[in-house]
Amino acid sequence: xxxxxxxxxxxxxxxxxxxxxxxxxxxxxxxxxxxxxxxxxxxxxxxxxxxxxxxxxxxxxxxxxxxxxxxxxxxxxxxxxxxxxxxxxxxxxxxxxxxxxxxxxxxxxxxxxxxxxxxxxxxxxxxxxxxxxxxxxxxxxxxxxxxxxxxxxxxxxxxxxxxxxxxxxxxxxxxxxxxxxxxxxxxxxxxxxxxxxxxxxxxxxxxxxxxxxxxxxxxxxxxxxxxxxxxxxxxxxxxxxxxxxxxxxxxxxxxxxxxxxxxxxxxxxxxxxxxxxxxxxxxxxxxxxxxxxxxxxxxxxxxxxxxxxxxxxxxxxxxxxxxxxxxxxxxxxxxxxxxxxxxxxxxxxxxxxxxxxxxxxxxxxxxxxxxxxxxxxxxxxxxxxxxxxxxxxxxxxxxxxxxxxxxxxxxxxxxxxxxxxxxxxxxxxxxxxxxxxxxxxxxxxxxxxxxxxxxxxxxxxxxxxxxxxxxxxxxxxxxxxxxxxxxxxxxxxxxxxxxxxxxxxxxxxxxxxxxxxxxxxxxxxxxxxxxxxxxxxxxxxxxxxxxxxxxxxxxxxxxxxxxxxxxxx
Amino acid sequence: xxxxxxxxxxxxxxxxxxxxxxxxxxxxxxxxxxxxxxxxxxxxxxxxxxxxxxxxxxxxxxxxxxxxxxxxxxxxxxxxxxxxxxxxxxxxxxxxxxxxxxxxxxxxxxxxxxxxxxxxxxxxxxxxxxxxxxxxxxxxxxxxxxxxxxxxxxxxxxxxxxxxxxxxxxxxxxxxxxxxxxxxxxxxxxxxxxxxxxxxxxxxxxxxxxxxxxxxxxxxxxxxxxxxxxxxxxxxxxxxxxxxxxxxxxxxxxxxxxxxxxxxxxxxxxxxxxxxxxxxxxxxxxxxxxxxxxxxxx
Numbered sequence: 001x002x003x004x005x006x007x008x009x010x011x012x013x014x015x016x017x018x019x020x021x022x023x024x025x026x027x028x029x030x031x032x033x034x035x036x037x038x039x040x041x042x043x044x045x046x047x048x049x050x051x052x053x054x055x056x057x058x059x060x061x062x063x064x065x066x067x068x069x070x071x072x073x074x075x076x077x078x079x080x081x082x083x084x085x086x087x088x089x090x091x092x093x094x095x096x097x098x099x100x101x102x103x104x105x106x107x108x109x110x111x112x113x114x115x116x117x118x119x120x121x122x123x124x125x126x127x128x129x130x131x132x133x134x135x136x137x138x139x140x141x142x143x144x145x146x147x148x149x150x151x152x153x154x155x156x157x158x159x160x161x162x163x164x165x166x167x168x169x170x171x172x173x174x175x176x177x178x179x180x181x182x183x184x185x186x187x188x189x190x191x192x193x194x195x196x197x198x199x200x201x202x203x204x205x206x207x208x209x210x211x212x213x214x215x216x217x218x219x220x221x222x223x224x225x226x227x228x229x230x231x232x233x234x235x236x237x238x239x240x241x242x243x244x245x246x247x248x249x250x251x252x253x254x255x256x257x258x259x260x261x262x263x264x265x266x267x268x269x270x271x272x273x274x275x276x277x278x279x280x281x282x283x284x285x286x287x288x289x290x291x292x293x294x295x296x297x298x299x300x301x302x303x304x305x306x307x308x309x310x311x312x313x314x315x316x317x318x319x320x321x322x323x324x325x326x327x328x329x330x331x332x333x334x335x336x337x338x339x340x341x342x343x344x345x346x347x348x349x350x351x352x353x354x355x356x357x358x359x360x361x362x363x364x365x366x367x368x369x370x371x372x373x374x375x376x377x378x379x380x381x382x383x384x385x386x387x388x389x390x391x392x393x394x395x396x397x398x399x400x401x402x403x404x405x406x407x408x409x410x411x412x413x414x415x416x417x418x419x420x421x422x423x424x425x426x427x428x429x430x431x432x433x434x435x436x437x438x439x440x441x442x443x444x445x446x447x448x449x450x451x452x453x454x455x456x457x458x459x460x461x462x463x464x465x466x467x468x469x470x471x472x473x474x475x476x477x478x479x480x481x482x483x484x485x486x487x488x489x490x491x492x493x494x495x496x497x498x499x500x501x502x503x504x505x506x507x508x509x510x511x512x513x514x515x516x517x518x519x520x521x522x523x524x525x526x527x528x529x530x531x532x533x534x535x536x537x538x539x540x541x542x543x544x545x546x547x548x549x550x551x552x553x554x555x556x557x558x559x560x561x562x563x564x565x566x567x568x569x
Numbered sequence: 570x571x572x573x574x575x576x577x578x579x580x581x582x583x584x585x586x587x588x589x590x591x592x593x594x595x596x597x598x599x600x601x602x603x604x605x606x607x608x609x610x611x612x613x614x615x616x617x618x619x620x621x622x623x624x625x626x627x628x629x630x631x632x633x634x635x636x637x638x639x640x641x642x643x644x645x646x647x648x649x650x651x652x653x654x655x656x657x658x659x660x661x662x663x664x665x666x667x668x669x670x671x672x673x674x675x676x677x678x679x680x681x682x683x684x685x686x687x688x689x690x691x692x693x694x695x696x697x698x699x700x701x702x703x704x705x706x707x708x709x710x711x712x713x714x715x716x717x718x719x720x721x722x723x724x725x726x727x728x729x730x731x732x733x734x735x736x737x738x739x740x741x742x743x744x745x746x747x748x749x750x751x752x753x754x755x756x757x758x759x760x761x762x763x764x765x766x767x768x769x770x771x772x773x774x775x776x777x778x779x780x781x782x783x784x785x786x787x788x789x790x791x792x793x794x795x796x797x798x799x800x801x802x803x804x805x806x807x808x809x810x811x812x813x814x815x816x817x818x819x820x821x822x823x824x825x826x827x828x829x830x831x832x833x834x835x836x837x838x839x840x841x842x843x844x845x846x847x848x849x850x851x852x853x854x855x856x857x858x859x860x861x862x863x864x865x866x867x
Contacts, residue, residue, distance in 0.1 A: 050782045074806050075788060077771035082783060086655075090782055093655040093666040102736070102755030128858040140853075148850075158824050158848060161841050162812040166831070169817050169841075173834045181822045182851040186858075192817050192824065199845050204813045207830075214809025223809030236808055332747060356831075363803065364812040376861045387801045388771030396763030399755065401733040404726070418762050420729055422622045425636075428770065429629050431801035444864060447747035459655075468749045470741065477862045504759060 002056050002265050002301065006032040007569070009288055009303040011270045011318065012536060014113020015550050016557040017309030018252035019150070020535040023561025024307075025261035029569060032263050032301060033256075034290050036310070037109025038088035039266040040116075040231070041068030041240055041249070048266075049082060049090040052294035056265040060257040063240040065233075072231035076386045079230035083108040083116050087293045088267055096459055097313065100336065100449075100469035102399065103504035107311055111266055112249030114311070119228040119368040119383075120197040120245050121548040122156045124555075126375040126442075127184050129545030135445065136541040137517040140184075146555035147183075153255065154196035154246040156551070161192070162224060162365030163355045164435050168382045170354060171493025172372055175485075180373060185547075188374045193381065196246040196550075197222050197232075197366055216242060226384055228367045248554070267293045271461050273306060273322040275529060283325070285532035291461065305531045305568055309557065312510040312538035313465045316451045319514070321462040325528040329518035331452055333445035335543035336507040337378065338471045338479055340439035342413065342486040343394045344495030345430050354494050359432040362390075368438070372485065377478045378441035378546030380486050387431050393501070394436050395419040395427065400502040412487040413500040427499070435495075437486040441479040442546035443471055445512050469505050478546075509549050514538035516556075523563035524556065531568060535560045603647055603670070605708065605716035610674035611643040612702040613721035617728040618765045632799045637765070638702070640774050640796055646670075646765055648780065674718065676757050680731040681719035689730060694722035732758045770797045772806070815841040823849050 008024050010017045013035035021031045039045050042062045044054030048071065073079060085107045086094035099105055108116045124147050130140040150156075159165070172190040173179075180189040198221035203210050214223045216238035223234045223244065232245040243250050256262040270290045275283035287302040308315045316331035348358035362384035372380040385393065396418060400406060403417040419427060427434075449470065453463035471479070487498045514520060514534045519527065524539045526532040535557040537549050544552045615637035625633040637643065651668040684690050699721035700710045707713065720731060738754035773779060775794040777787050790805045792798040798805065817839065818825030825842030833839040 047782070047784050050784060071783070073788070075772045075790075077768060077773050078779075078783070078786065078788075091652075091663045093653045096654050096667070099756060101739075101751060102753040102759055104759070127853050128855040131855045132858040133864075140855075158816055158818075158846060160845070161814045161817055162810075163814070165817070166814055166833070166841060169833055169839070173837065173839055179817065179819065179822075179824075179837070179839050181818070181824050181849050182853075183848045184851050184853040186853050186855055194848060200813050202813070204809065204811045205843075206812060206814055208811060210811040214807070219809060224812045225807045225809045227806070234808065328747065361812070363807075364810040370817075376858065386771070386806070387797065387803050388767045388769075388773075391770040392763040392767035396766035397759045399736070401736055402729050405730075405733060418729075418733075418758070420618045420762055420766075421620050421725060422625060424766065425619065425622055425625060425633055425800065426629065428801050429625075429633055431803060446865070448743065448749040452748075452750075466750070468751050470749060470751060472865050474862045474864055481861070504755065 002032060002263060005302040006030045007303065008305045008307060008564070009034065009301055010307045010309055010535070011288060012113065012310035012314070013111040013253070013264055014309060014311055014536065015115040015248045016536040016553045017307070018248045018256050019554045019557040020307055020309060020561040021262050022252050022256035022259070023558055024564060025256055025259035027565045027569065028261065029565070030261050032265065034268040034270050034288070035111050035264060035266045036269040036293065037111070037266060039111045039264065040071045041065065043067065045266070048088055052267065056263050058257065058263040060254050063254060065238050065240040065243065068233045068240060068243065069236045072233035074227035074230045074233070076230050076388045083110060083231060085109045089294065097464050098466040100467045100507060101505045103506040105313060105467060105507040105510065107313065107510065111253060111264060112247045115247035115550060116231050116249065117229045118247065118550060120195040120366065121193050121368050121381070122151065122154055122196040122551045123194045123547045124183055125547050125552045126373070126545030127186055128375050129442065129542060133542060135515070135517070137522050143552065143555045143559070146558045147551060149558055150551060150554045154251045155198055156194050156196050157199050158192040159195040159197070159366050159369035160200050160222070160224070163357065164360050164362050164365055164382055164384055165192070165370040166355050167360060167435060167493050168370040168489065171489040174492035175489050177372060185373045186375060188372070190370065190372045193369050193371050195366060195369065196251070198244040200224050222366065224365050226363050226367055226386060229385065229389060269293055269461050270310065270318060271321065273318065273324060273532065274300065275324070282528065282530055284530040296460070305533065305564055307533045307535050307564070309536040311536055312513045313451055313467060315534060315536055315538045316513045317453060317465040320453045327519055327528055329447070329515060331513050332447045332450040333512045333515050333518065334450040334467070334469060334510070335443050335445055335512045336469060336505060337440045337509040337543055337546055338443040338475050338505055339441065339508065340479055340483050340503045341394050341501040342437045342439060342483055342490065343434055343499040344437070344490030344493065345427065345434045345497040346494060347496050348433060350494040350496065351433060360435050361432055362435055372489070373547070374482065374485070375545055376442065378439070378482050380482055381438050381440065383436045383438045385436065387428065390431070390436060391428060394499070395424055395501070397504055397506070398502050399504045412484050413498040416500045416502055437490065439479060439482040439486055440509070440546050441475060441482055443475040443478070443543055445515065445542050446472060450513050471505065509543070511537040511540045511543055511549055516541045523567060524560040525567070533560055533564055605713055606718055607647060607670050607674045608643070609699060609702060609713060609717055609721045610677060611647050611670065612638060613699065613728055614761045614765060615643040615646065616702055617725045618762055619769045620725055635796055637769055642765065642769055645773060645779070646768060649768060650760065650764065673757055673761060676735065676754070677720040677731060677761070678718040680734045681723055683734050684723070684727060684731045685719065690723060690727045692724035692727060694719060696722060698722060698724070732762060770801065815843050816845050818842050818846055823847055
């Protein structure tokens with residue numbers, strides 16, 4: 001049952017909102033979390049994409065591992081369709097937004113947000129991106145205690161090695177890079193991913209001759225099957241909180257509910273921030289208005305503090321659509337880790353020599369479990385995908401036409417661009433002998449890039465987000481440097497064919513549209529609205545150097561939770 | 570309690586009204602029937618992106634011959650893009666979605682005309698080629714002739730060239746230093762090539778009916794039921810694999826522990842070790858940081 005008033009209302013139950021909610025609730029505040037998408041694995045909503053179900057969930061007893069097993073099939077097309085940002089009702093399409101350039105935005109709706117399809121990667125920011133790039137008003141050292149807390153909650157540990165990681169490590173070592181064993185990375189080198197995925201059961205070692213079931217309780221922890229991008233329910237049969245991947249729905253949501261101070265209402269899209277201006281010019285946030293995505297009914301809720309955690313696209317959209325003061329940086333400074341994909345293909349004989357078997361088998365092991373850190377430039381990471389996602393990321397989307405139109409004679413890759421026809425079929429026939437490397441660049445915040453709204457282009461929640469992005473010359477150079485580094489590592493690992501996508505600007509990591517120091521202060525409270533806080537990746541002052549942003553977003557959200565209590569309660 | 574009952578009744582009433590409106594729209598011809606021009610254009614896309622390839626039989630095996638048309642990829646792609654986006658009419662259910670297959674087909678025709686105007690096509694457009702894309706269940710060639718647009722008449726390679734022309738249509742509008750509005754027709758190319766490939770190589774073909782509600786979808790999870798899985802060697806989705814080799818690390822470092830299972834590099838001592846470890850909470854110093862590339866102010 002949702003009340004009319006709470007101490008705090010949090011807009012969004014994605015990667016970060018539940019962290020702040022948990023902190024506030026631990027301090028004894030009553031908290032309502034409003035989430036636009038569905039709540040998976042919750043007994044209040046046995047068929048979350050087919051019927052409205054219950055109203056809200058306030059008890060950890062509602063969480064069900066069996067329901068999560070049923071709803072997270074790990075089938076790639078089905079799960080992308082179910083999870084990508086849109087209404088719960090399966091009959092309705094995605095919520096419309098204008099994509100950046102000819103790329104796309106990949107965000108999820110639902111409790112857990114985009115951590116539902118993140119791959120568990122939980123590195124810290126590069127310290128230099130916070131202390132030396134000039135964007136942040138706080139220091140890296142301020143975040144370290146919160147990183148530790150988040151890493152403990154999410155059980156972050158070095159990712160295990162299967163064949164594909166061994167192949168990458170051999171290539172990186174042969175290319176002359178050093179192994180990094182640290183949490184705080186200041187020099188380039190390669191590492192196992194710090195992943196928020198429980199380490200695998202030791203009986204799954206290749207030498208162990210295991211021939212039992214891969215379900216709980218026969219195996220506990222990670223089961224080494226792909227599935228993170230498609231919502232990971234492994235090990236199947238495990239209780240909700242024993243699932244291996246510590247997405248925010250598995251890590252912070254149960255902790256928040258266990259305080260008995262938190263109510264989560266899914267299928268509730270916030271459309272307005274309510275304010276009063278009792279004195280002077282600065283408005284004070286007093287609550288929000290939201291719309292039930294099944295019934296269309298509109299409701300209001302009052303709160304002492306409003307926390308925006310709707311993500312780096314929807315948080316500025318909500319600000320712009322609400323009657324809030326103008327600020328030149330709301331929605332501006334978007335960073336998306338302007339990315340690319342470089343694919344290696346191997347001959348079976350060469351693989352036999354390098355990794356002792358004729359196939360890479362990218363469908364085995366954690367999706368993303370090996371990385372190269374490159375402070376000042378960005379990062380590389382290996383990606384195992386099922387063939388559909390692999391096809392669109394590696395071959396189907398490009399900013400430079402088709403491979404047959406490009407001449408890569410002087411380039412370190414053999415082909416570049418979209419692949420189609422018999423070229424595509426020939427390459428994908430080698431699916432089990434290929435490994436993809438994702439290029440993630442340290443793109444910098446530019447005021448021109450970001451989210452705006454226009455009155456004419458609206459949906460049921462008001463003007464839609466119009467997302468514009470154009471990388472700078474420096475951003476392109478960093479990306480090119482990383483693509484060349486990836487090609488060299490793949491060659492050193494023995495790849496016989498290297499393909500570069502030249503991907504369009506696809507927003508997998510989305511940040512810095514409500515930047516600390518520009519829109520929000522050092523406690524993440526808006527300069528222009530009292531008692532209005534931002535606790536999601538939009539408050540990050542830059543793209544944290546190109547490292548995966550979840551850990552930093554959550555660390556900052558935890559810190560913001562404490563600051564809210566200090567300032568207002 | 571009473572209010573919630575009234576609310577439920579209102580919801581039910583609204584839903585039944587919605588389905589009545591839906592029925593009316595269908596009767597008026599604004600319904601799920603696919604326009605013949607759209608159908609033949611999407612066949613031409615599927616046939617260019619994932620074609621039938623008899624030449625691959627000898628090269629890599631007979632299972633690689635069949636293409637997208639053999640499994641009605643075009644039909645599903647139309648449904649998928651038409652159901653893909655909605656624009657704020659929740660009570661209309663699926664009819665509130667924006668049908669974008671028709672406009673996509675027309676954009677591709679415009680691109681095809683540009684290709685031919687420039688003389689960049691390698692083969693002459695041909696109506697017969699387009700009609701050969703029709704399946705046994707389609708209306709006769711005589712009935713479809715008028716529906717064939719310029720895109721479907723191109724050779725496979727020229728269809729891809731036409732799609733690539735869309736990449737050139739980019740608009741960038743910067744009224745002030747910090748405003749930007751860019752529009753890029755290349756998105757159509759990402760849709761018709763990228764989505765087509767993602768659908769084809771995904772599990773899609775194995776469903777009895779993908780448009781069923783999620784709880785009623787059945788999938789055999791067997792390469793026998795998915796042509797593309799037979800072509801890629803993907804074995805289907807698994808609950809797990811006994812694929813653990815260990816943890817990368819050095820003998821005196823914290824990342825991995827125990828015996829070396831295999832050595833990565835003798836000289837640096839990097840090996841894959843049997844037991845798990847953890848990262849080191851290290852001191853750090855960024856005072857020597859230099860930007861590797863020039864940085865613009867932002």
